[in-house]
Amino acid sequence: LLLRNGLRLAIERGELVLHYQPQMDIRSGRMVGVEALLRWQSPTFGLVEPGRFIPVAEDSGLIVPIGAWVLEQACRQARAWQDDGLPALTVAVNLSAVQFRRDDVEATVDQALERSGLPPHCLELELTESILLQDVEQVLALVQRLRQRGMHFSIDDFGTGYSSLAYLKRLDIDKLKIDRSFVHDLDQTADAAAIVEAIVEMAHKLGLRTIAEGVESPELLDRLRDIGCDEAQGYLHARPMPAQDFSRYLHAHF
Ligand code: G
Ligand code: G
Ligand code: MN
Numbered sequence: 001l002l003l004r005n006g007l008r009l010a011i012e013r014g015e016l017v018l019h020y021q022p023q024m025d026i027r028s029g030r031m032v033g034v035e036a037l038l039r040w041q042s043p044t045f046g047l048v049e050p051g052r053f054i055p056v057a058e059d060s061g062l063i064v065p066i067g068a069w070v071l072e073q074a075c076r077q078a079r080a081w082q083d084d085g086l087p088a089l090t091v092a093v094n095l096s097a098v099q100f101r102r103d104d105v106e107a108t109v110d111q112a113l114e115r116s117g118l119p120p121h122c123l124e125l126e127l128t129e130s131i132l133l134q135d136v137e138q139v140l141a142l143v144q145r146l147r148q149r150g151m152h153f154s155i156d157d158f159g160t161g162y163s164s165l166a167y168l169k170r171l172d173i174d175k176l177k178i179d180r181s182f183v184h185d186l187d188q189t190a191d192a193a194a195i196v197e198a199i200v201e202m203a204h205k206l207g208l209r210t211i212a213e214g215v216e217s218p219e220l221l222d223r224l225r226d227i228g229c230d231e232a233q234g235y236l237h238a239r240p241m242p243a244q245d246f247s248r249y250l251h252a253h254f
């Protein structure tokens with residue numbers, strides 16, 4: 001309850017911040033995208049991780065205004081980097097399944113793009129498999145409409161949730177994000193390696209790209225390259241960092 005009341009005021013008090021983490025193309029070594037990750041800098045609770053407050057935001061409905069803020073902020077920041085002369089990166093934003101249920105996601109996304117001036121093809125929306133527990137036809141149609149306008153979609157934490165391969169095939173997405181629990185064990189257990197290999201092979205057969213989360217070592221990156229995984233994200237390249245630090249990182253990278 002304390003957390004919820006604090007969270008209610010967090011937006012207007014400017015306590016929410018986005019951190020940014022690069023996404024690298026494994027073959028070329030180029031940065032191709034950046035994920036926006038929400039943090040709450042609370043005067044009472046300190047720096048609160050999303051794992052603690054996103055569930056509270058979802059239960060209370062606060063995820064709707066918070067999600068709208070995240071989308072607009074991430075789009076504005078991506079646009080600012082473009083205006084700064086940096087190569088156009090895709091900015092990935094996490095969407096909660098609750099946003100699909102409680103918000104007019106299409107209007108919220110349009111508003112963020114319009115206000116920021118970010119071209120739709122520079123925005124990627126990360127969905128979780130739990131999105132498919134809802135009115136599937138409605139979700140499929142919405143994703144298709146947004147895709148027609150140029151936006152990209154990925155499935156986050158892939159392999160950990162409920163996923164119907166039948167729906168996956170119908171869902172008009174671009175990319176699977178392989179959950180970091182599989183990536184972490186890649187060089188330790190044959191089972192984890194088998195799972196990552198299977199996901200990559202299936203994704204490619206469905207015409208999807210793959211990105212591995214939680215890539216922490218050069219050895220893991222080598223394994224992923226051998227397996228044919230397309231992209232990597234993790235502490236090996238950079239930790240999530242505030243916008244200002246990420247700007248410096250970008251200028252050093254390009
Ligand atoms: O950054 P960190 O690993 O602590 O994030 C933990 C989880 O919180 C991740 O699974 C991520 O998907 C989720 N998360 C981070 N930012 C957002 C956000 O803006 N909206 C939603 N819905 N989830 C987020
Ligand atoms: O939305 P998603 O579940 O992909 O959230 C990514 C989360 O993973 C972020 O909260 C980020 O802090 C965390 N993360 C990013 N890179 C690494 C990594 O290399 N190792 C670990 N353990 N966590 C990571
Ligand atoms: Mn994510």
Ligand code: NA
Pocket residue numbers: 156157177179180213
């Ligand atoms: Na994830």
